[in-house]
Amino acid sequence: MRHCEPWKRCQEPFFALSLSYHNSSHAQGNGVRNRFSLILVAFFAYALSVTLEQRLQALAPGLTPRAVLEKLATIQMLDVCLPTTDDRWLIMPRYTQPEPDQALMLHQLNLSLPSQPSPRIKAQEDPAQTVQPTLKM
Numbered sequence: 839m840r841h842c843e844p845w846k847r848c849q850e851p852f853f854a855l856s857l858s859y860h861n862s863s864h865a866q867g868n869g870v871r872n873r874f875s876l877i878l879v880a881f882f883a884y885a886l887s888v889t890l891e892q893r894l895q896a897l898a899p900g901l902t903p904r905a906v907l908e909k910l911a912t913i914q915m916l917d918v919c920l921p922t923t924d925d926r927w928l929i930m931p932r933y934t935q936p937e938p939d940q941a942l943m944l945h946q947l948n949l950s951l952p953s954q955p956s957p958r959i960k961a962q963e964d965p966a967q968t969v970q971p972t973l974k975m
Contacts, residue, residue, distance in 0.1 A: 898946050909943060910936075913951070922959070930957040 890903040918930040932954055936944060944950065 893947065897948065898943075901943075906943065906947075910940060912937070913940065925962040927960045927962070928957055929960055931955040 887903045890906065894901050894903065894906065913934055913936055915931065915933045918932055920928045922928055933951060
């Protein structure tokens with residue numbers, strides 16, 4: 839059964855991606871372009887998975903790519919949007935700081951997070967085009 843392992847590893851990113859894709863709103867169009875883009879992104883996911891696996895063999899032999907991705911998945915990038923007094927928005931893109939075990943993993947893999955991006959100012963949009971979030975109780 840050892841000969842089936844590379845095929846299973848190749849399928850894993852594709853199936854994980856296709857499940858999330860089919861559950862998204864982007865799956866409405868079912869043209870060839872959507873299928874091609876799905877396959878292309880799945881190929882990139884596989885290539886990155888193999889690259890990460892090679893890096894792990896050299897720097898952290900006990901870890902698997904899946905374990906690393908699951909551990910680092912909680913580091914998020916978000917936009918903090920604050921209104922200004924002149925009806926504009928101050929937008930500060932920020933990522934969450936890694937937990938101590940995530941920081942150790944990043945250090946062990948010789949990786950670092952980029953510096954926090956600079957804030958930017960955005961003009962007020964047309965209120966008719968702005969979608970206001972609603973709370974459902």
